[in-house]
Amino acid sequence: MYWDKEIETMPRDQLEELQLKRLKETLEQASKAPFYKKLGLEDYEVKTLDDIEKLPFTTKEDLREAYPYGMVSVDRQNLVRLHSSSGTTGTPTVVFHTIKDIDSWAELVARCLYMVGVRKGDVFQNMIGYGLFTGGLGLHYGAERVGCLTIPSGPGNTKRQLKFLKDFDVNVVHVIPSYALYLADAAENMGIEPSKDLPNFRIALIGAEPHSEETRKKIEDFFSIDAYNSYGLSEMNGPGVAFECSEKTGMHIWEDAYLVEIVDPHTLSHVKPGETGELVLTTLTREGMPVIRYRTKDLTSIISSTCACGRTHRRITRISGRSDDMLIVKGVNIFPVQVEAVLLGTPGVRRNYQIILESRGHNDHMVVRVELDPGMFAGDMKGLENLKKKLTRDLRDELLITPEIELCEPGSLPVSEGKAVRVIDKREE
Amino acid sequence: MAHQLSLFVENKPGKLDRILDIFMDMGMDVKAFTIASSDKFGIIKLLVDKPFKAREMLKQSGFTVALTEVVVVEISGIPAGLKDITGFFLSRDINIDNALGFSFDKDGRALVIIESEAIPEVKDLLVENNFRVLSDEQIYAL
Numbered sequence: 167m168y169w170d171k172e173i174e175t176m177p178r179d180q181l182e183e184l185q186l187k188r189l190k191e192t193l194e195q196a197s198k199a200p201f202y203k204k205l206g207l208e209d210y211e212v213k214t215l216d217d218i219e220k221l222p223f224t225t226k227e228d229l230r231e232a233y234p235y236g237m238v239s240v241d242r243q244n245l246v247r248l249h250s251s252s253g254t255t256g257t258p259t260v261v262f263h264t265i266k267d268i269d270s271w272a273e274l275v276a277r278c279l280y281m282v283g284v285r286k287g288d289v290f291q292n293m294i295g296y297g298l299f300t301g302g303l304g305l306h307y308g309a310e311r312v313g314c315l316t317i318p319s320g321p322g323n324t325k326r327q328l329k330f331l332k333d334f335d336v337n338v339v340h341v342i343p344s345y346a347l348y349l350a351d352a353a354e355n356m357g358i359e360p361s362k363d364l365p366n367f368r369i370a371l372i373g374a375e376p377h378s379e380e381t382r383k384k385i386e387d388f389f390s391i392d393a394y395n396s397y398g399l400s401e402m403n404g405p406g407v408a409f410e411c412s413e414k415t416g417m418h419i420w421e422d423a424y425l426v427e428i429v430d431p432h433t434l435s436h437v438k439p440g441e442t443g444e445l446v447l448t449t450l451t452r453e454g455m456p457v458i459r460y461r462t463k464d465l466t467s468i469i470s471s472t473c474a475c476g477r478t479h480r481r482i483t484r485i486s487g488r489s490d491d492m493l494i495v496k497g498v499n500i501f502p503v504q505v506e507a508v509l510l511g512t513p514g515v516r517r518n519y520q521i522i523l524e525s526r527g528h529n530d531h532m533v534v535r536v537e538l539d540p541g542m543f544a545g546d547m548k549g550l551e552n553l554k555k556k557l558t559r560d561l562r563d564e565l566l567i568t569p570e571i572e573l574c575e576p577g578s579l580p581v582s583e584g585k586a587v588r589v590i591d592k593r594e595e
Numbered sequence: 596m597a598h599q600l601s602l603f604v605e606n607k608p609g610k611l612d613r614i615l616d617i618f619m620d621m622g623m624d625v626k627a628f629t630i631a632s633s634d635k636f637g638i639i640k641l642l643v644d645k646p647f648k649a650r651e652m653l654k655q656s657g658f659t660v661a662l663t664e665v666v667v668v669e670i671s672g673i674p675a676g677l678k679d680i681t682g683f684f685l686s687r688d689i690n691i692d693n694a695l696g697f698s699f700d701k702d703g704r705a706l707v708i709i710e711s712e713a714i715p716e717v718k719d720l721l722v723e724n725n726f727r728v729l730s731d732e733q734i735y736a737l
Contacts (some may be wrong), residue, residue, distance in 0.1 A: 538603055538659055540603075540654075540659040540660075543601075543603050543659050543660075543661050544661055544663075545601030545638070545640075545661030545662065545663040546601070546638070546663065546692065546693075546710075547631060547633060547638050548692070550603070550633070550636070550638075551633065572635045572636075573603075573635070573636050574605060574635075574636075575603065575604065575605050575657075575659060576657075576659055577657060578605065
């Protein structure tokens with residue numbers, strides 16, 4: 167049931183004691199890095215966990231500024247690994263690991279895998295990018311630690327993915343949710359029947375891009391498996407920061423390794439317990455590159471109630487958006503993932519979409535462009551008008567503003583990839 | 596039943612042009628067509644001599660296409676001949692969803708292409724009541 171029972175079920179008071187001890191060690195270690203030395207980190211005094219609020223934040227811009235080696239807090243010859251985030255503009259952000267860091271990262275990932283039922287002897291196909299991106303190697307090391315036969319297939323080459331799934335009797339996959347949906351379509355086209363051809367396929371670990379509960383349901387239903395949401399970011403190692411347990415009610419965040427805060431993105435002070443805000447994390451075990459109060463830009467809230475699985479580490483809710491991809495339209499906060507959720511629940515349209523924001527007079531105007539599903543086209547205008555009406559109504563209920571729907575020909579919108587540009591903001595300043 | 600092609604297209608120049616290229620390549624005859632648009636998109640309907648083959652070709656070219664059933668009736672003229680049909684439909688509470696009618700000779704004889712929700716039944720009723728309903732062969736040979 168538990169990979170590391172003592173840690174995973176540690177009573178809260180002991181866990182917090184451990185956190186305080188590790189926070190003090192981390193601050194001492196971090197103070198050796200040029201970036202934190204310049205910030206005068208060693209002058210801050212921390213006596214209780216609440217004192218974390220006195221410490222300065224670290225942002226992605228800080229990491230860029232410290233490029234290349236400014237965040238490193240050990241002798242460089244002790245570093246064994248460098249990863250870089252998938253940032254598309256400007257200087258990349260890099261993260262360094264010592265051999266001990268790699269070991270504790272693998273341990274956290276193994277904990278996650280064991281939690282969702284992955285066991286020694288399982289065949290694990292890792293369909294996530296290897297290389298600088300942390301998703302591939304992060305899960306790879308964890309899966310090997312559990313004792314899985316690990317297939318580093320990486321993404322793409324869909325026919326071979328499906329062939330391997332079938333021929334090697336794969337039990338567990340790690341996959342980006344949009345690719346899992348694509349894989350389901352491809353399997354259907356190739357005549358693969360999950361119940362017959364993939365009888366021992368049990369688990370999909372889905373993460374690395376925001377997705378809705380509907381997406382999870384679609385993946386689970388098509389393959390007859392359980393899909394578990396995973397959360398991580400390269401600045402905090404990568405995958406393995408937080409993971410769902412079999413209850414599927416929020417992701418346990420490993421509090422022996424990360425100190426969790428939720429702050430209001432504008433005021434930067436702590437939100438009330440249970441309220442949504444920006445997740446801020448401090449590493450508690452990393453030696454090569456400790457990071458203090460890192461602003462993840464991911465929006466979530468903490469579930470403090472105890473979980474039926476017995477783990478004492480608190481859960482965070484599904485990431486509801488990013489404080490930097492939040493759109494403000496007519497004064498209302500809107501996240502693209504909300505639009506995705508409505509589209510997935512609407513027969514007749516595909517999941518590709520585009521949001522266009524315009525100014526009309528002094529008002530914001532939102533257009534949602536969506537592709538018609540060719541299989542559902544009955545040939546009449548009435549059906550299309552009804553579809554438009556239904557989408558308008560459902561989106562208004564979800565977003566609280568009324569968008570204009572534009573039905574487009576299938577295949578005419580940019581293809582869905584992890585970071586597809588879905589929002590075009592033409593509004594005047 | 597006779598079938599008509601129905602295509603979903605974005606409301607942009609060049610769409611019909613491409614469809615006609617495909618038809619000319621495969622030697623497809625078009626008997627009638629209509630275009631109806633609603634702001635950003637439109638529906639092009641075409642009555643052709645080989646609708647099933649045409650549907651396959653259009654699908655392969657990436658078009659979103661459906662086949663709908665139609666009934667074609669010859670009438671003595673418009674409005675008089677057409678009123679026989681509308682009066683008959685009114686008495687049976689039958690609604691016309693879409694229609695295209697045109698007079699084709701100097702005596703005023705006309706053809707009406709009718710789309711309705713319950714096409715097979717409507718066709719049977721029209722035949723039973725001595726309307727001049729065209730057979731599929733007659734339609735495709737127009």
